[in-house]
Amino acid sequence: MPGALWIVGLGPGGADARTERAAAAVRGAEAVVGYGPYVDQCADLLRDDQLVERGTMGEEEARAQRAVALAVAGRRVALVSSGDAGIFGMAALALRAAAAVPEDARPPVEVVPGVTAGVAAAAALGAPLGDFATVSLSDVLVPWEQVEARISALAATDLALTLYNPRSRTRTWQLDRVRELLLEHRAPRTAVALATDVGRPDQRIEVATLADFDAERVAMRTVVLVAGPTAERVGSWLVTARGRG
Amino acid sequence: MPGALWIVGLGPGGADARTERAAAAVRGAEAVVGYGPYVDQCADLLRDDQLVERGTMGEEEARAQRAVALAVAGRRVALVSSGDAGIFGMAALALRAAAAVPEDARPPVEVVPGVTAGVAAAAALGAPLGDFATVSLSDVLVPWEQVEARISALAATDLALTLYNPRSRTRTWQLDRVRELLLEHRAPRTAVALATDVGRPDQRIEVATLADFDAERVAMRTVVLVAGPTAERVGSWLVTARGRG
Numbered sequence: 148m149p150g151a152l153w154i155v156g157l158g159p160g161g162a163d164a165r166t167e168r169a170a171a172a173v174r175g176a177e178a179v180v181g182y183g184p185y186v187d188q189c190a191d192l193l194r195d196d197q198l199v200e201r202g203t204m205g206e207e208e209a210r211a212q213r214a215v216a217l218a219v220a221g222r223r224v225a226l227v228s229s230g231d232a233g234i235f236g237m238a239a240l241a242l243r244a245a246a247a248v249p250e251d252a253r254p255p256v257e258v259v260p261g262v263t264a265g266v267a268a269a270a271a272l273g274a275p276l277g278d279f280a281t282v283s284l285s286d287v288l289v290p291w292e293q294v295e296a297r298i299s300a301l302a303a304t305d306l307a308l309t310l311y312n313p314r315s316r317t318r319t320w321q322l323d324r325v326r327e328l329l330l331e332h333r334a335p336r337t338a339v340a341l342a343t344d345v346g347r348p349d350q351r352i353e354v355a356t357l358a359d360f361d362a363e364r365v366a367m368r369t370v371v372l373v374a375g376p377t378a379e380r381v382g383s384w385l386v387t388a389r390g391r392g
Numbered sequence: 393m394p395g396a397l398w399i400v401g402l403g404p405g406g407a408d409a410r411t412e413r414a415a416a417a418v419r420g421a422e423a424v425v426g427y428g429p430y431v432d433q434c435a436d437l438l439r440d441d442q443l444v445e446r447g448t449m450g451e452e453e454a455r456a457q458r459a460v461a462l463a464v465a466g467r468r469v470a471l472v473s474s475g476d477a478g479i480f481g482m483a484a485l486a487l488r489a490a491a492a493v494p495e496d497a498r499p500p501v502e503v504v505p506g507v508t509a510g511v512a513a514a515a516a517l518g519a520p521l522g523d524f525a526t527v528s529l530s531d532v533l534v535p536w537e538q539v540e541a542r543i544s545a546l547a548a549t550d551l552a553l554t555l556y557n558p559r560s561r562t563r564t565w566q567l568d569r570v571r572e573l574l575l576e577h578r579a580p581r582t583a584v585a586l587a588t589d590v591g592r593p594d595q596r597i598e599v600a601t602l603a604d605f606d607a608e609r610v611a612m613r614t615v616v617l618v619a620g621p622t623a624e625r626v627g628s629w630l631v632t633a634r635g636r637g
Contacts, residue, residue, distance in 0.1 A: 156515075158411060159505075166507060167415075168408040231511050238519035239631050246627035253627070260404075260515035262411060262505050266476050270401075270505035274483035278542060280525035280551060293550075297523060300549045304542055306525060382491035382498070386484050 150218040150254045152245060154238045156231035156261020157188050160346020164267065165189070169259050176225035180214045181237075182207075185227050198222070211240035218245075218254035231261040235283050235311055265309030268342035268370045271352055273384025275338070275374045278306050284321050285312035291321070298325050302332040307387065308373040314365045322362040322371070329357055329373065338374040338385055341365055354385060395463040395499045397490060399483045401476035401506020402433050405591020409512065410434070414504050421470035425459045426482075427452075430472045443467070456485035463490075463499040476506040480528050480556050510554030513587035513615045516597055518629025520583070520619045523551045529566050530557035536566070543570050547577040552632065553618040559610045567607045567616070574602055574618065583619040583630055586610055599630060 153172035158164035173179060173192045180186075183201035186193075193199055198217075202210040214226040228236035238258050245256050269276045280301050286294055301308060313322050329337070335358035343351045343366055353364060357373065365371060377388035398417035403409035418424060418437045425431075428446035431438075438444055443462075447455040459471040473481035483503050490501050514521045525546050531539055546553060558567050574582070580603035588596045588611055598609060602618065610616060622633035 163413040163416065164411050164505075166403060166409050166411055170412075171408065231507075231515070233511065233514045233519040233521050235522075238515070239522075239633070242518050242629045242631050243626055246629065246631075250627075256629075258515040258518065260409075260507050260512045262476075262507055263511060266478065266508060267505045269478045270476070270483070270503040273487050273503065274478040276478050277480075277484075278525070278527045280523070280546075282523045282551075297549055297551065300545060301525075304545045305538075306527075306542065381488055382495075384487045384491065384501075386487050386491075388484070 150221040151223050152214060152218040152241065152254055152256045153225045153259055154232045154241050154256065155225050155227045155259045156233070156236065157185060157227055157229055158262040158346070159230055159264045159267040160350070162191055164262055164346045166259070166261065169261060172259050173225045173227065175223060177222045178217045178224045179227060180210060180217070180224060181227035182210070185229050188229060189227055207237060207240055211237060211244045214241055215244040215248065219248055219252055230264045232258060233260070234263050234281065264311070264345055264370045265372070267345045268309065268340065268352070268372050271342060271345055271350070272340050272354070272372065273381070273386045275340070275372060275378050275385040275387055276307050277375055277387040279309060280306045281309045281311065283311045284325060286318065286321070295324070295328060298328045302329045305376050307375040307378070310371040310373065312367060313369055313371045314362070315367045322365060326357060326362070333357055334376065337376070338378055340372040340385065341369050342372060343369040345370065395466040396468050397459060397463040397486065397499055397501045398470045398504055399477045399486050399501065400470050400472045400504045401481065402430060402472055402474055403507040403591070404475055404509045404512040405595070407436055409507055409591045411504070411506065414506060417504050418470045418472065420468060422467045423462045423469045424472060425455060425462070425469060426472035430474050433474060434472055452482060452485055456482060456489045459486055460489040460493060464493055464497055475509045477503060478505070479508050479526065509556070509590055509615045510617065512590045513554065513585065513597070513617050516587060516590055516595070517585050517599070517617065518626070518631045520585070520617060520623045520630040520632055521552050522620055522632040524554060525551045526554045526556065528556045529570060531563065531566070540569070540573060543573045547574045550621050552620040552623070555616040555618065557612060558614055558616045559607070560612045567610055571602060571607070578602055579621065582621070583623055585617040585630065586614050587617060588614040590615065
């Protein structure tokens with residue numbers, strides 16, 4: 148039987164946030180490859196007869212190559228990501244690795260979409276989005292100036308923002324700089340939510356304002372959600388004016 | 393037993409694009425309310441003992457009120473949307489309706505996130521996103537000038553775009569105007585994908601360029617995906633440079 152590769156978005160958290168298509172791809176796989184915590188996220192689907200490879204941070208390129216190589220060698224492979232694999236996940240790397248295989252040896256590849264962390268964070272808060280933008284604050288792969296340019300341009304719009312990779316052990320000042328850039332155009336009382344481990348047992352969601360949110364409360368896996376100017380507290384929820392950004 | 397309201401995103405297409413949490417909410421409901429085609433999207437979950445109300449376009453406000461009223465009256469209610477209910481869906485309206493109920497009579501409300509049409513379209517194409525923005529082109533609820541301002545500001549960035557509600561029977565020229573605004577900053581050869589009925593049996597995805605895509609091929613339920621400047625055709629896929637917008 149020929150191999151195949153599924154690039155799977157597992158959704159933000161527990162088993163009930165996965166789609167049936169994502170679960171079926173993992174169940175049907177002979178090999179499951181992914182960053183360790185993401186493999187753990189689908190541990191309930193794994194079987195002893197599957198080859199399971201837990202990778203580490205920073206080895207994404209090698210992991211993509213490995214998943215493709217296993218598929219070329221005839222295995223049915225699930226390469227798993229949290230959230231959606233196309234949103235700062237493994238899909239781009241894995242598709243490039245697959246495209247480098249000569250066409251007559253290239254396995255079929257399918258990208259299985261997932262619920263993103265940003266959309267899940269929004270749902271946990273109520274309905275704070277509307278028109279919105281999703282930006283990674285990581286400068287590991289792009290110059291920081293490019294990230295700043297995106298934030299500055301977006302600050303001047305009325306879009307809500309979901310910010311990924313806001314902080315790491317070594318990137319500690321960037322989020323405060325983003326706050327400064329946003330405050331050039333957005334009101335200090337703009338609602339900002341810090342959503343950490345959304346959909347997991349230890350989910351933590353804190354709502355503050357652009358002026359006073361505590362960047363120290365933010366981890367790498369936090370989504371920082373900046374509401375648009377029309378969002379307001381309604382009951383216990385944060386809700387955008389429908390259609391008004 | 394007290395009533396409750398689940399505001400459910402069913403994902404973009406078939407049963408396998410739903411999360412287990414979304415399916416459970418519909419299965420556990422005594423009443424299922426939604427725009428007709430969205431109720432049809434979960435027909436496989438419905439039972440004869442459920443109250444099922446199929447609504448029509450333009451009656452969103454009344455539908456939100458009705459769903460809340462049923463929950464206040466003690467029913468377990470699922471208000472269903474395609475994609476994610478917080479992205480131009482029913483969540484904001486329904487939460488506002490729920491918040492208007494006096495607190496001691498207010499039923500518990502939960503927003504169940506779904507896979508968005510934009511993310512599903514991206515997965516069907518490969519991995520064309522990266523940093524991206526999601527904008528509705530409908531001017532039913534906002535002045536067209538506001539939509540143009542968003543598009544103009546985004547055109548000057550390197551974000552990919554997923555554009556919702558690009559066209560209707562009465563809104564026929566707006567998408568060509570958006571093309572003009574984008575061409576002020578983006579290259580004519582920028583990849584543009586028209587993704588219609590993603591995840592459904594009649595899914596249709598066409599890839600063209602910003603200069604030459606055919607706005608006549610676009611329906612209300614098409615997502616128009618404008619790739620970022622680094623996206624390129626790789627094998628049969630459209631793939632962004634990872635981390636580079």
